[in-house]
Amino acid sequence: MALTDRVHTLGSHLRARHGQRVHKVAVDAGFTCPNRDGTKGRGGCTFCNNASFSPNGRRPRPVAEQVAAGTAHLGRRRGIRRFLAYFQAYTNTYADPGHLRGLYDAALAHPGVVGLAVGTRPDCAPPAVLDLLAEYRERGFEVWLELGLQSAFDATLARVNRGHGFGEYRTAVREARRRGLPVCAHLILGLPGENDHHFRTSLHHVLEEGVEGLKLHPLHVVRGTRLGHAWRRGEYRPLARAEYVSAAADLVERTPADLVFHRLTGTAPASMLLAPTWCAERWPVLNALEAELAVRGSRQGAAATVPTMETPP
Known part of the structure; x- marks a missing residue:
């Protein structure tokens, strides 16, 4: 069996909806982050590479050019003809709605683009922006709001200098879902001070609020970060692959079968990792996850009845 036989992935979900393969095309629209520009804080999260976040060091091409180049590349290599424009870099709702409309419209103007996936922070999803995204959905576009929660524990979020708490996530999700916007929540496994209990409790509270998609990601230690300095001093130990695979399998089992997994692992460039x-x-990680689920004789949703757990502090 393949992993897609055990997990409801975004690829299979989009193929069923559109009758063919749909691939994400990453877009860098030149955004920054309120946790770096002084609005919420400076320095960003402890696991973020500061040098790579320098606005003066990146001059992305216009959105239309990026989309055209990305779709042409995927068309040549894989024969894909339908795409989601994935606004991925930094905080992609961190601007006034008029500016955002121009960026999103530029991506959607490409004939092969069927929708948007917009990555942002829970504290950067004001009503006017959610209304804009809901408008695209009402026009028939595929729209996903991706919220970087990472953990439901406020103590953990403070420890990694995230700049928001679970309360902001709860508000953003409720407002998005009230407008009919599908939400994909991001969770990081292996954050400092967390273990399997924290991973499962975070998932529990995400499911409790209601969500349509999930992304799981192992915590990377990359160069130029405060986490990197802590790792060098022996103050942080990342998860071993077997630990991550076991924890991810636990969460997959606890996730209802109809939810869409947008990602089950993540990588970092060798030059930074x-x-x-x-x-x-x-x-290798995805294959190991499929093998773990096979050994368990399990799949997504096999243990989806989650017992009541403690509220995150």
Whole structure:
């Protein structure tokens, strides 16, 4: 069996909806982050590479050019003809709605683009922006609002200098879902001070609020970060691959079968990655996850009745 036989992935979900393969095309629209520009804080999250976040060091091409280049590349290599414009870099709702409309419209103007996936922070999803995204959905476009929660524990979020708490996530999700916007929540496994209990409790509270999609990601230690300095001092130990695979399988089992997994692992460029080294490759991790579920004789939703757990502090 393949992993897609055990997990409801975004690829299979989009194929069923559109009758063919749909691929994300990453877009860098030149945004920054309120946790870096002084609005919420400076320095960003402890696991973020500061040098790579320098607005003066990146001059992305216009959105239309990026989309055209990305779709042409995927068309040549894989024969894909339908795409989601994935606004991925930084906080992609961190501007006034008029500016955002211009960026989103530029991506959607490409004939092969069927919708948007917009990555942002829970504290950067004001009503006017949610209304704009809901408008695109009402016009028939595929729209996903991706919220970077990472953990439901406020103590953890403060420890990594996230700049928001679970309360902001709860508000953003409720407002998005009230407008009919599908939400994909991001969770990081392996944050400092967390263990399997925290991972499962975070998932529990995300499911409790209601969500349509999930992304799981192992914590990377990369160069130029405060986490990297802590790792060098022996103050942080990243998850081993077997630990991550076991924890991810637990969460997959606890996730209702109809929810869409947009991601089950993540990688970092070898030039930036310090630890764990297994995060340099994607497929060995996905294959190990499929094997773990096979050994368990399990799949997504097999343990979806989640017992009541403590509220995050």
